[in-house]
Amino acid sequence: MFESLSERLESAFKQLKGQGRITEINVASTLKEIRRALVDADVHYKIAKEFTDRVKEKALGAKVLQAVSPGQLMVKLVQDELTALMGGQAASLSLEQKPSVILVVGLQGSGKTTFSGKLAYFIRQKLHKSPLLVAADIYRPAAIEQLKVIGQQIQVPVFSEEGLPAVEIARKAVTEAKNHGYQVVIIDTAGRLAIDEAMMQEVADIKAAVNPEEILFVADAMTGQDAVNTAKAFHDRLAFTGVVLTKMDGDTRGGAALSIKYTIQKPIKFVSAGEKPDTLDIFYPDRMAQRILGMGDIVSLVEKAQEQYDAEMAKRLEKKIRKNQFDLNDFKEQLAQIRKMGNLKDLLAMIPGMGKQLKNLDLNDDAFKGIEAIINSMTPEERANPDIIDGSRRRRIAQGSGRDIQEVNQFLKQFEQMRQMMKMMNKMGSINPLHIRKN
Structure with missing residues (x-):
């Protein structure tokens, strides 16, 4: 949702790029594009016009700080007005009666x-x-x-x-x-x-x-x-x-x-x-x-992570990483935690700057199924000790999971790279995985 509107607004803000200061001319040009973007997003023309009029009044009355460019100021003003237009703050349910x-x-x-x-x-x-x-x-x-x-x-x-x-x-x-x-x-x-x-x-x-x-x-x-x-x-x-x-x-x-x-x-x-x-x-x-x-929306992303956060699992995982014992069973557990958080593409879109990159990316809830199929085709011994997976085992895993041998090789290579990176971070004393604390 809002992909088209986001692109149109980004295009409008670009008109202020490189401008040294806010003027009636560059503000008018930018707001004209913003108004068109809102109308194209099915916002009533009257509402779109009142919206841009309020932004214009604030933009021309604002004293731009030296550290803030006209483009940054306009984004902030539009953000504030969009927030106000949609209600300002979250509204809770009223549940006082019995029942x-x-x-x-x-x-x-x-x-x-x-x-x-x-x-x-x-x-x-x-x-x-x-x-x-x-x-x-x-x-x-x-x-x-x-x-x-x-x-x-x-x-x-x-x-x-x-x-x-x-x-x-x-x-x-x-x-x-x-x-x-x-x-x-x-x-x-x-x-x-x-x-x-x-x-x-x-x-x-x-x-x-x-x-x-x-x-x-x-x-x-x-x-x-x-x-x-x-x-x-x-x-x-x-x-x-x-x-x-x-x-x-x-x-x-x-x-x-x-x-x-x-x-x-x-x-x-x-x-x-x-x-x-x-x-x-x-x-x-x-x-x-x-x-x-x-x-993006980092706050919502963190809240979704908190909802699925398992303190005991995190402690166990941290202990294994510190001992360089992170295996494919642990990796599978982490995939399950991520999937519980919701649609993968929606989650990634909450990360600042990711929305545009995800536009044409075919990323759905089945994105991890291939990896899970590969892991599920391994024996308990292979999951606990991936180092024993030789060529014949890889061929068996590929056949059992319905994946190409190249996919199995690529996954195991990436997993090993991740383990090496964890090992390096462990030596540096910077391991602290998934420690999202609930208030």
């Missing part, structure tokens, strides 16, 4: 049911509260079954009742939660392909019946400005408390993420990408602005 009720609304196909499951997983894993999922979409074929399958996968109970109106299902679910000690009730409601009165009346009746603490509008980020218009229609009727943007990993221009807070004046609370339960993230406007401008 807290969250109503999930949106059009059909926006990803409400999948999001409901992800939210239940998030609430259980990160907020340490017990959730109850409620199947209140009684119209879409297999919607109830889909939620039950998701609930089974994440080990969260699902409440459903056949033959009852959605309002009654929601009301009975809240009673069920009170009786059995569930702290958060997540109600997955029905959607339509387009806004209609029947759908709006039903969700309004559910709202009146259960008095939700949070009403989250789920929008498909790939629909761009249409998502903003739909959000406005829902908000006018329901006064929802926050927005969720799904399918952020798709080929989207980003207009919804940039425009929706400005238009509705309600925060984006979550962004979602992929189908896995753990692919739901809190929306941080400042981090998103940094990523749009090619600055």
Whole structure:
């Protein structure tokens, strides 16, 4: 996401390269390109114009420090305005009631049911509260079954009742939660392909019946400005408390993420990408602005590493490295840790300056499968002591893993180089692997 916008903004900033100072002429030229980039990203022209007007006012009123170039100043101003446009700071869930009720609304196909499951997983894993999922979409074929399958996968109970109106299902679910000690009730409601009165009346009746603490509008980020218009229609009727943007990993221009807070004046609370339960993230406007401008997102990368961080494993690994005993079993363990953190391409994009280099690189979740196949084709003795892997063993490993002998040779060569580097760092006393400490 945002690849095209990032490239256009980078091109706009280049116009200030080599300029000694900020002037009305070079600012106007740069901001014209920025405005075009925003409009092309499906941001409404009025919002794009107001955005560039604010940047212009600040740029011409700024005193450029000697150590800061006009280009650097413009990037900083655009970053600040992008952050403000998307909400300024992260917005948390309000979960004070007992039980807290969250109503999930949106059009059909926006990803409400999948999001409901992800939210239940998030609430259980990160907020340490017990959730109850409620199947209140009684119209879409297999919607109830889909939620039950998701609930089974994440080990969260699902409440459903056949033959009852959605309002009654929601009301009975809240009673069920009170009786059995569930702290958060997540109600997955029905959607339509387009806004209609029947759908709006039903969700309004559910709202009146259960008095939700949070009403989250789920929008498909790939629909761009249409998502903003739909959000406005829902908000006018329901006064929802926050927005969720799904399918952020798709080929989207980003207009919804940039425009929706400005238009509705309600925060984006979550962004979602992929189908896995753990692919739901809190929306941080400042981090998103940094990523749009090619600055990466080291904070989010570290947080993802912390979530998968295993203190005992790290201690054991450090001890083995210090004794020069790092083997292929340890290497495989580290690959598994990285894979748990999420999509590899998305992770690398969080590193400053990597986004552009990754543009045309075909890097997906299967990137490590070849290496894992090679390691899995080895005997326990070979993994523990790679030095014994001679030519005949390499041929057997290649055949067993379905890889070329050249791939096996290349991997073993790279692994040995890595071990030599660890050995050298060990002698220098600079080994301290993966010591990311939780606060």
